[in-house]
Each structure stands twice: as structure tokens, then as C-alpha cells.
Amino acid sequence: MTPVFAHGNLRLYLLKLLEEHPRNGYEIIQALSERFGGTYSPSAGTVYPRLAKLADDGLIxxxxxxxxxxxxxxxxxxxxxERRSDELDAIEDEVSDSVRRLADEVRTGVTDAMRSLRAELAAAAREAKTRAQDEPVATPREPDARTESRVxxxxxxNAVSEFRRELRSDLRKAVAAGKVVDDELVTMARAELARVRELLRPR
Structure with missing residues (x-):
């Protein structure tokens, strides 16, 4: 991810947060994470030295x-x-753009995962059908059909279980990396899963 703050901008944004009301270090870090929708969460090693410099400069x-x-x-x-209000507005705009880009990346990832699941389901069905056709017919037709269905x-x-594990891991990694998982993404995921279920409904 491209750094959210250019040189000196985090220092300015810390002042903005403290203008709202006094905070301790942990509250400042949490406020930054919440302000940017989880796409940015600075470390203590990033925040505290800047707070110390702000205090040395008499700004806090x-x-x-x-x-x-x-x-x-x-x-x-x-x-x-007050002197740097224009710079602060530009920082807010840049962060908003970054949040939107990351949300789009997560949505694209979920869409690709759903497309992969549909392909895996179709491939599994074709493989099961081929396997059943290659096996010698030793029983009446109806039991063969049931066996094919069970396979x-x-x-x-198996494909769904594997996909579920991988998707859960991908989502956790995305959140840990600061990517946004919002209601729109949840709605899209449910819609994609519903379309997959349509593949299994009787025609």
C-alpha cells in the first residue's frame, strides 16, 4: 500500500486529532485507524516520536x-x-481515495473467488460424470444414477470446504492488511453465492 501520509503530514494530522479533544497515545492510534476505515493503523513507534517532537516544538x-x-x-x-488548513484538506481527500481503492480491491478479490468456486463446482461435476461413465455397469440404471449423485x-x-477455508484466510489477511470489508461487499458475496446455488437447482 502506498504510504497514507507524505513527509510531515502525519504530524499535521496528529494535531488535527488533538484539536478535537485531548487523547492518550492508544486513543490516537485507534482514532487514526477508525478515521481511515481500518486501511491505516500506525504503530506506536510511528506515533510516539512525532508526539514527542510536537511537544518539543510547543504545539502540544x-x-x-x-x-x-x-x-x-x-x-x-x-x-x-490554521496556517496549514489547505494541506489538511488535501490529506483528507487523499485518504478517502485510498479507502475506496482498497475496498474495490477486496470486492474484486471476492468476485474472482466466487468465479473460481463456480468453475471448481462445474469441473467436479464433469469429473464425477466421467468417472461414473467409465466404470463398468454392474447394476441397474437407477442405482448408478444415485451413485453418480453421491460422488x-x-x-x-470438498470443493466448498476448501474454498471456505481459503476465503476465510483471505478475508482475515485482507482485514489485517487494512483493507475494507463493508456491507456492500457482504451483499455482493451473498448474491454470488446465491448464483452458485442456482447451478444445483433442478432444471
């Missing part, structure tokens, strides 16, 4: 609240935000 102050340090913007920090069901269930 650090106050002790029990076992936590709470950071609060100063008047000088507010003046900095097909077995193959399909």
Missing part, C-alpha cells in the same frame, strides 16, 4: 493522567493548523 503538551500520558493541543498548535455431492462438498 503532555499531561500525566494516572498511568497514561494525555496529549493536548496548545494555542501554537491551533495556529499551525458429485462428495466432490462438491
Amino acid at each position: 503538551v503532555k499531561n500525566s493522567d494516572g498511568h497514561k500520558n494525555v496529549y493536548e493541543i496548545t494555542d501554537a498548535g491551533r495556529d499551525e493548523l 458429485a455431492v462428495y466432490e462438491i462438498e
Whole structure:
């Protein structure tokens, strides 16, 4: 993923978060992650040195609240935000574009996975049919049909189970990487699965 913040921009955005209200370090990291829909979650090693520099520059102050340090913007920090308001607007726009791109990537991945599942189901059905045709006919037609169906069901269930494991792993990796999994994606996934089920309905 392309870095969300260019040089110096994270520092400016930290000031923006503290302008809203004082926060401790953990709350700042959570606010950043939530603000960007999970597509960006900075490490403590990224945030705390910048907070320390902001404090050294007099733009924020650090106050002790029990076992936590709470950071609060100063008047000088507010003046900095006022002077650089255009830069802050540009950062917000860039992050919104990044969130949309990542959401599109996840949707494309799910669509490709659904297409792969349909292909696997069709291939399993063809393989089961070929296998049944190659076997010697030793029983009446009706038992052969039932056997063929049982083989097909077995193959399909295996394909679905394997797909489910892989999709679950892919989704977890996507979320861990900061990609967006939203209601639109869930709706699309359900629609694709419903289309797969149509392949199994009697014609």
C-alpha cells in the first residue's frame, strides 16, 4: 500500500486529532485507524516520536493522567493548523481515495473467488460424470444414477470446504492488511453465492 501520509503530514494530522479533544497515545492510534476505515493503523513507534517532537516544538503538551500520558493541543498548535488548513484538506481527500481503492480491491478479490468456486463446482461435476461413465455397469440404471449423485455431492462438498477455508484466510489477511470489508461487499458475496446455488437447482 502506498504510504497514507507524505513527509510531515502525519504530524499535521496528529494535531488535527488533538484539536478535537485531548487523547492518550492508544486513543490516537485507534482514532487514526477508525478515521481511515481500518486501511491505516500506525504503530506506536510511528506515533510516539512525532508526539514527542510536537511537544518539543510547543504545539502540544503532555499531561500525566494516572498511568497514561494525555496529549493536548496548545494555542501554537491551533495556529499551525490554521496556517496549514489547505494541506489538511488535501490529506483528507487523499485518504478517502485510498479507502475506496482498497475496498474495490477486496470486492474484486471476492468476485474472482466466487468465479473460481463456480468453475471448481462445474469441473467436479464433469469429473464425477466421467468417472461414473467409465466404470463398468454392474447394476441397474437407477442405482448408478444415485451413485453418480453421491460422488458429485462428495466432490462438491470438498470443493466448498476448501474454498471456505481459503476465503476465510483471505478475508482475515485482507482485514489485517487494512483493507475494507463493508456491507456492500457482504451483499455482493451473498448474491454470488446465491448464483452458485442456482447451478444445483433442478432444471
